[in-house]
Amino acid sequence: MNQSTAVVKLHNVSVRRLDQLLLDRIDLATNLGEHWALLGANGAGKTTLLQVIMGMLWPTGGDVDVLGHRLGEYDVRELRKEIGFVSNRMDGYLEQSVRAVDIVAAGKYATNGMYATITREDEVRAQTLLQGLAAETIALRAYALLSQGERQKVLIARALMANPKLLIIDEPCTGLDFPSREHVLMALEDLAQATTLQLLYVTHYPDEIFPAITHVAILKQGKLLAAGEKKAVLTDDILSDAYGLPVQLHWQDERPTVRVKRTTP
């Protein structure tokens, strides 16, 4: 990385598809030492923004700098080695019969099916990463037999195996029951507290914003509605605007809960 502490820097970034602006002149800067959440309703543009940051989608306008590299002037394959990405969509690409620890260890090589090159050292590190996420007991179980919450932890550990500088976690709690969700969020909280890499946590739900998240960006219909320190951004007014209904926010132990505001007749 350059001298600058910027991790992601977007300047006037737009993505147009036919007559629709999927992203509309986004300016956003995240810095080392911060952990971010990206919030927005369905269709707000979150996935599109992630694709731009990972160099998978070329913006139709603006400049993108990630980890000190200007997109367009740097080999995207090299950049991808510095970014960990966790998404449910990866599930289908993984060898389901393989042990969890081997799925994690293979993250070092970013391979899906070839495990022959895994060393004893890789396996030990994979075990340690699972342990860091309170998931060491599942290490020897086949991936196919794991619950959704356990799979999320395996995917997170797998992404960490390559020592990324930025870890993007895309809606990890979708489909999880309440205890599984809380286990995943606690594991991420511990990871965020213990690491120097930057987390970018993507979700529809403000309630998932765990305490270690310091900053929040909110998208609405392709526009950046707000971005900055979480308590400045997560307000009743901004969230009501983002989701198109009146909501009320409560903070407890650095974690927000959101309720719809009902007006009494």
Ligand SMILES: Nc1ncnc2c1ncn2[C@@H]1O[C@H](COP(=O)(O)OP(=O)(O)OP(=O)(O)O)[C@@H](O)[C@H]1O
């Ligand atoms: N390749 C494409 N061509 C045209 N429109 C697209 C394309 N990809 C996405 N869109 C549209 O862009 C908008 C933003 O989509 P995007 O997937 O980025 O939103 P999102 O915030 O991730 O939504 P969700 O939370 O539902 O996953 C949506 O209206 C979507 O239909």
